[in-house]
Amino acid sequence: MKLSARNVLKGKVKRIVHGSVNSEIVVELPGGVEITSIITKNSAENMGLKEGSEVYAVIKSTSVILASD
Amino acid sequence: MKLSARNVLKGKVKRIVHGSVNSEIVVELPGGVEITSIITKNSAENMGLKEGSEVYAVIKSTSVILASD
Amino acid sequence: MKLSARNVLKGKVKRIVHGSVNSEIVVELPGGVEITSIITKNSAENMGLKEGSEVYAVIKSTSVILASD
Amino acid sequence: MKLSARNVLKGKVKRIVHGSVNSEIVVELPGGVEITSIITKNSAENMGLKEGSEVYAVIKSTSVILASD
Amino acid sequence: MKLSARNVLKGKVKRIVHGSVNSEIVVELPGGVEITSIITKNSAENMGLKEGSEVYAVIKSTSVILASD
Amino acid sequence: MKLSARNVLKGKVKRIVHGSVNSEIVVELPGGVEITSIITKNSAENMGLKEGSEVYAVIKSTSVILASD
Numbered sequence: 001m002k003l004s005a006r007n008v009l010k011g012k013v014k015r016i017v018h019g020s021v022n023s024e025i026v027v028e029l030p031g032g033v034e035i036t037s038i039i040t041k042n043s044a045e046n047m048g049l050k051e052g053s054e055v056y057a058v059i060k061s062t063s064v065i066l067a068s069d
Numbered sequence: 070m071k072l073s074a075r076n077v078l079k080g081k082v083k084r085i086v087h088g089s090v091n092s093e094i095v096v097e098l099p100g101g102v103e104i105t106s107i108i109t110k111n112s113a114e115n116m117g118l119k120e121g122s123e124v125y126a127v128i129k130s131t132s133v134i135l136a137s138d
Numbered sequence: 139m140k141l142s143a144r145n146v147l148k149g150k151v152k153r154i155v156h157g158s159v160n161s162e163i164v165v166e167l168p169g170g171v172e173i174t175s176i177i178t179k180n181s182a183e184n185m186g187l188k189e190g191s192e193v194y195a196v197i198k199s200t201s202v203i204l205a206s207d
Numbered sequence: 208m209k210l211s212a213r214n215v216l217k218g219k220v221k222r223i224v225h226g227s228v229n230s231e232i233v234v235e236l237p238g239g240v241e242i243t244s245i246i247t248k249n250s251a252e253n254m255g256l257k258e259g260s261e262v263y264a265v266i267k268s269t270s271v272i273l274a275s276d
Numbered sequence: 277m278k279l280s281a282r283n284v285l286k287g288k289v290k291r292i293v294h295g296s297v298n299s300e301i302v303v304e305l306p307g308g309v310e311i312t313s314i315i316t317k318n319s320a321e322n323m324g325l326k327e328g329s330e331v332y333a334v335i336k337s338t339s340v341i342l343a344s345d
Numbered sequence: 346m347k348l349s350a351r352n353v354l355k356g357k358v359k360r361i362v363h364g365s366v367n368s369e370i371v372v373e374l375p376g377g378v379e380i381t382s383i384i385t386k387n388s389a390e391n392m393g394l395k396e397g398s399e400v401y402a403v404i405k406s407t408s409v410i411l412a413s414d
Contacts, residue, residue, distance in 0.1 A: 001136075001139035001274055001275065001276055002184065002185045002274065002275050003136070003196075003272060003273070003274050004175070004177040004178075004181040004182070004185060004272050004273040004274070005134075005181075005272050006105040006107075006178065006181065007104055007105055008136070009102060009104070019365070019366045020226070020227070020365070020366075021226045021227075021229065022366065024130070025135060027135070029098070029100065029102045030100050030101065030102060031098065031099050031100010031101060031102060032099065032100060033078060033098045033099060033100060033102060035076055035078070035128070035133060036075040036076055036130040036133070037130055037133035037134070037135050037142070038130040038131050038133075038385075039134075039135055039142040040142075040144065040199070040245075043135075043142040043143075043144065044142070046140065047135065047137050047140045047142060048137075049135070049137070053137065054137065054138070055135050055136065055137045056135065056136040056137070057133050057134075057135060058133070058134040058135065058136050058141075058272070059104070059128055059132060059133055059134070060132070060269075060272065061093070061105040061106055061107040061178070062107050062269055062405075062407055063128060063129070063132040064104060064105070064106035064107075064126050064127070064128055065074075065106070065108075065126075065127040065128070065341070065348060065349050065350050065403070065405065066094060066096070066106050066108055066112075066116065066118070066124050066125065066126060066127065066348070066349040067070075067072070067077070067124065067125040067127050067346055067347065067348050067349070068116050068117075068118070068122065068123065068124050068125070068346065068347050069123070069346055069347075070343055070344065070345055070346040071343065071344050071345075071391065071392045072341060072342070072343050072403075073341050073342040073343070073382070073384040073385075073388040073389070073392060074341050074388075075385065075388065088158065088159045089158070089159075089295065089296065090295045090296075090298065091159065106349070107178075108349040109314075109349075109351065109406070112349040112350075112351065113349070115347065116347045116349060127341070127348075129338075129341065130385075131198075131200055131338055134141060134142050134143050134196070134198065134272070135141070135142040136139055136140065136141050136142070137139065137140050138139055138140075139274075141274070143272075144243040144245075145242055145243055146274070147240060147242070157296065157297045158296065158297075160297065162268070163273060165273070167236070167238065167240045168238050168239065168240060169236065169237050169238010169239060169240060170237065170238060171216060171236045171237060171238060171240060173214055173216070173266070173271060174213040174214055174268040174271070175268055175271035175272070175273050176268045176269050176271075176316075177272075177273055181273075185273065185275050186275075187273070187275070191275065192275065192276070193273050193274065193275045194273065194274040194275070195271050195272075195273060196271070196272040196273065196274050197242070197266055197270060197271055197272070198270070199231070199243040199244055199245040200245050200336075200338055201266060201267070201270040202242060202243070202244035202245075202264050202265070202266055203212075203244070203246075203264075203265040203266070203279060203280050203281050203334070203336065203410070204232060204234070204244050204246055204250075204254065204256070204262050204263065204264060204265065204279070204280040205208075205210070205215070205262065205263040205265050205277055205278065205279050205280070206254050206255075206256070206260065206261065206262045206263070206277065206278050207261070207277055207278075208277035208412055208413065208414055209322065209323045209412065209413050210334075210410060210411070210412050211313070211315040211316075211319040211320070211323060211410050211411040211412070212319075212410050213316065213319065227364070227365070228364045228365075228367065244280070246280040247280075247282065247337070247383075250280040250281075250282065251280070253278065254278045254280060265279075265410070267407075267410065268316070269407055277412075279412070281410075282381040283380055283381055284412070285378060285380070300406070301411060303411070305374070305376065305378045306376050306377070306378060307374065307375050307376010307377060307378060308375065308376060309354060309374045309375060309376060309378060311352055311354070311404070311409060312351040312352055312406040312409070313406055313409035313410070313411050314406040314407050314409075315410075315411055319411075323411065323413050324413075325411070325413070329413065330413065330414070331411050331412065331413050332411065332412040332413070333409050333410075333411060334409070334410040334411065334412050335380070335404055335408060335409055335410070336408070337369070337381045337382055337383040338383050339404060339405070339408040340380060340381070340382035340383075340402050340403070340404055341350075341382070341384075341402075341403040341404070342370060342372070342382050342384055342388075342392065342394070342400050342401065342402060342403065343346075343348070343353070343400065343401040343403050344392050344393075344394070344398065344399065344400045344401070345399070
């Protein structure tokens with residue numbers, strides 16, 4: 001499957017915290033950088049996510065704000 | 070400065086492509102992962118961004134979609 | 139591929155307008171409803187989009203505002 | 208009222224699930240396509256939403272990612 | 277018309293800059309605070325926006341990041 | 346710190362409502378306009394937010410929809 005989003009970053013699920021409705025998924029990228037995603041608990045279950053699962057973090061380039069010191 | 074966004078990823082500007090209104094900024098994270106951001110050309114200039122600049126890619130956790138094979 | 143986004147709507151590309159940087163893609167859903175997406179021209183070309191192509195419009199449920207009269 | 212968002216899709220509320228803070232609203236478009244929106248429970252109540260209510264799903268064109276097989 | 281977005285801020289158009297595809301609209305709120313919106317030029321024209329027009333800036337509460345020193 | 350977002354609006358925290366996972370923060374701008382932000386409770390605590398705190402509401406210009414009567 002191809003996606004129009006510019007950022008499709010391959011990683012592994014490092015940690016999952018399920019809330020009542022949403023789940024927080026921490027994805028570790030190569031090099032150790034972590035990206036946190038919040039999705040619905042339903043989606044997390046439908047995707048069968050668990051620690052160690054290979055996933056892609058998909059981020060539109062217009063959703064990335066830059067900051068500098 | 071503290072930010073409410075969960076993802077504040079430190080990296081270096083690897084490549085800048087200026088359009089007429091927007092600029093595409095590619096940020097390289099530790100480990101070599103690249104994240105692309107599109108911001109206004111005005112913002113890129115006000116921030117004084119150039120190749121090698123240290124920047125943070127700021128991404129709300131609700132803006133990160135997950136995909137799996 | 140599975141996606142965490144709640145809305146993955148199958149349709150066909152009805153119309154494409156290429157700008158200098160971005161492309162506007164109109165997707166027709168079953169029943170005739172049209173959804174407009176703006177993506178980078180690069181993405182449109184990488185995906186090989188043309189009129190009649192089968193595509194999915196992917197929309198996070200938190201990106202959908204509701205309005206009523 | 209006029210909106211700058213490109214996608215203003217008329218439909219009917221098919222299903223509402225209230226959480227503690229947020230509500231999930233499923234809107235059925237003509238032709239049977241369903242779009243899920245998550246809004247605050249407060250907003251759902253202020254708008255008086257119930258099954259069968261006529262609503263518009265408002266989506267910015269830059270919030271629509273495209274995917275293809 | 278009622279909107280599910282929490283922030284519907286009434287103001288006046290202070291300045292419009294038309295690009296080739298997008299338009300930048302600066303809205304002045306009561307008290308002098310300015311909010312900048314980027315919408316498609318098509319939308320700006322369909323809405324008949326000009327300096328002095330009364331408009332509402334509509335912002336989902338989940339799109340507002342907080343920062344502190 | 347410099348941010349690429351066009352809207353960085355200085356204000357004061359007027360009201361905080363903590364949910365189980367998220368917190369709703371109402372920021373009052375000069376002139377009395379209020380902007381509501383929803384962030385994670387974790388972020389609210391890490392930032393040490395309380396009533397009266399000086400904060401900035403950060404909003405990308407592409408996240409601002411315009412509406413007119």
